[in-house]
Amino acid sequence: MAFAMNDALKNAVVLNVITLMAGTSGTGGTASLSIRAGDQPSAESAGTGGTLCVIAGIGWDAATGGTANISTSSYVGTAGSTGVAGWARLECI
Secondary structure (H helix, E strand, C coil), rough: CCCCHHHHHHHHHHHHHHHHHHCCCEEEEEEEEEEECCCCCCCCCCCCCCCCEEEEEEEEECEEEEEEECCCCCEEECCCCCCEEEEHHHHHH
8 A cells, every 4th residue: 555645744754854954944044064074973962073163053944745855055064174085063053
């Protein structure tokens, strides 16, 4: 048996996931993406490795058809150090 959701339900689910992961939707987002060196820890653990870059203020466009894109605003990353990217973490500030 197949399970199908209409677009309104898919959009609501996507919006709720974005809100849980990033604090908000829209272009004035409150999420940051930290790009780090080293091995990736578990999701519950504190970040490890040097911080290579932090991109802040990330937001999402409105959900349509059950998907949402990162908004096309200009983002600026703040470099912390040099190295090889090993992992990244999206966090709500």
